[in-house]
Amino acid sequence: MRILSEEQAELADPTEIHEVSVSILTPNPDNSSIYHVQDIENPDLQGLCQTMRDMGGNEEPITIAPDCEIISGHRRWAAARQIGLPLLKCVIDRTAKTREVRKLKLIIHNMHRRKTRVELAREIIYWEEALDGFLKYAPGEMRIEIGRAHV
Secondary structure: OEEOOHHHHHHOOOOOOEEEEHHHOEOOHHHHHHOOOOOOOOHHHHHHHHHHHHHOOOOOOEEEOOOOEEEEOHHHHHHHHHHOOOEEEEEEOOOOOOHHHHHHHHHHHOOOOOOOHHHHHHHHHHHHHHHHHHOOOOHHHHHHHHHHHOO
C-alpha cells in the first residue's frame, strides 16, 4: 500500500510493509538529542546512499508512529532525502502513541548501534525520563501501557 498522507497512515495495517512518501515523514525530536546526527558527507552515510540508490530504495523498512514520526530509520530517511527517493518502505508501530513510549522505542531500536559514552549517558537519562512518565498512571494502568509498548 502506498501512503501519501498522515490520514492514510493512521488507517494502515500495522502488520504490513507500506511505501510511505518521504515528504510526510518527520524525525523523532529525541533522536538528535540522544544520538550524534551524522553529516551527510560522512562516508558511512554516503555508503548507505549508494546502497539505497543501487537497490532503488530501502531493503529494511523503517519504523514509524501512526502520525508518520520516525521511530527507527533516521539514517535511511536522510539517505532517501539526499538521493531523492520519493517513497520508503515502512512499518507502522501503533503502540508508539505517547512521547514516553516513543522515547523507549527509540532507545530499544538503537540497542545494536555503536555509541559514544555521551550517547550512552543520554540514553540513560531519556530512559529514566520515559519511565518517570509512566509513573503518572495508577499501577494497573502502568502495566497495561508498558505491556503495549513491549518494554
